Amino acid sequence: MAGKVVVLGFWTSMFGERSRIALEEKGVKYVYRQEDLSNKSPLLLQMNPVHKKIPVLIHNGKPVCESLIIVQYIDEVWKDQAASLLPLDPYDRARARFWADLIDKKFHVAGRKIWSIKGEEHEAAKKEFIEILKQLERELGDKPYLGGERFGFLDIALIGFYNYFYVFESRGNLSMEAECPKIVAWANRCLLRESASKSVADPKKV
Template sequence: MAGGGDELKLLGMWASPFVLRVRLALSFKGLSYKYVEEDLRNKSDLLLSSNPTNKKVPVLIHNGKPICESQIIVQYIDEAFSSTSPALLPADPYERSLVRFWAAFIDDKLLTTWLETSKAKTEEEKVEGLKETFAAFETLEAAFKECSMGKPFFGGDSVGYLDITFGGLLAFVHAAEARHGIRFVDASRCPLLANWVERFGELDATKAVMPDISRLVDYANTREAKAAAADASN
């Protein structure tokens, strides 16, 4: 629970992996907060005033002060509520730099490559994109081995910053697998990550905030159909 006098409000959108990342951090920390669902086609005055630069979710408002960008918010939560277990970031400066490096890899390489592949126009682009996406997951497999040191989570014995960072993508990986029939985290290529996916998904704090996969599939299919219709009319 948030400490006395702490007021937390999260501005989000249910189908955002970045919002889910923050909700996971709050869930694992056991912090109570008010969740405000935003209509991104008609953004609230509160969102626009809280994040006037990017006008995006998530935004965490702590005692009236807004914090933006998911990775920054998760770090803030860990620092502002440092007395609340688990600690998400390591205490050792080198280990902390290591998990920040891999968190940047998840967003800048793995997620970016995956999204670009989903937008591929030709079969050749799709094949090349999938090759790069699988390679990124295999690199993350090696990172798990390095960071976990043979323990259950990226954070070791308990969930840490990288578990939260990658965990925010987990529902969307499952939805993409359901839509396209492709196993992105396949036990034959990434056995450690595949085991982690099962382990992380079974935690109560994960289940408490994870969106429904079928709803995500329907949402993605609807968006794709609307985009295709818009392209056809141009």
């Protein structure tokens, strides 16, 4: 489906990067507009009046909001341009959505606690964060990608958090390589893809 595509995002946002990676994987041309989150543009406020946040995908003037919904929209609209990002089997598709939901509701929340709180609560958050990483490692197993043999929806859901690997290490006093070597190796594989390397910010700059 042709038409003008615009992405409203922010350079350190792991959620905003999902939209860009999905579009790159599908070979869709788009315009990227960097938002100033302290002074949100009239376009952002118009296109996402409910949450007033990025990312927003604007396709032919119509907004799609929330990053995982955006990735699924891209997969459906441009289904004939490249392989499906979501698994074709209904059970595998449901499983991918389950893990993506866990990434947003548990991994992201635990990661934020590492750099925002101190003391005993910080240690508890660190323990929870590492346990979630180990759960993701078990899901990865010996597969090259979280979704299996091909890079897809679940990999897109997680790879943007690579932005913050250095933050997790420095604020959490931990080694991502020591705690979750398979996840680090997986991230390095993902970053060999142009779609990810073009979209994911440098952790040291973050």
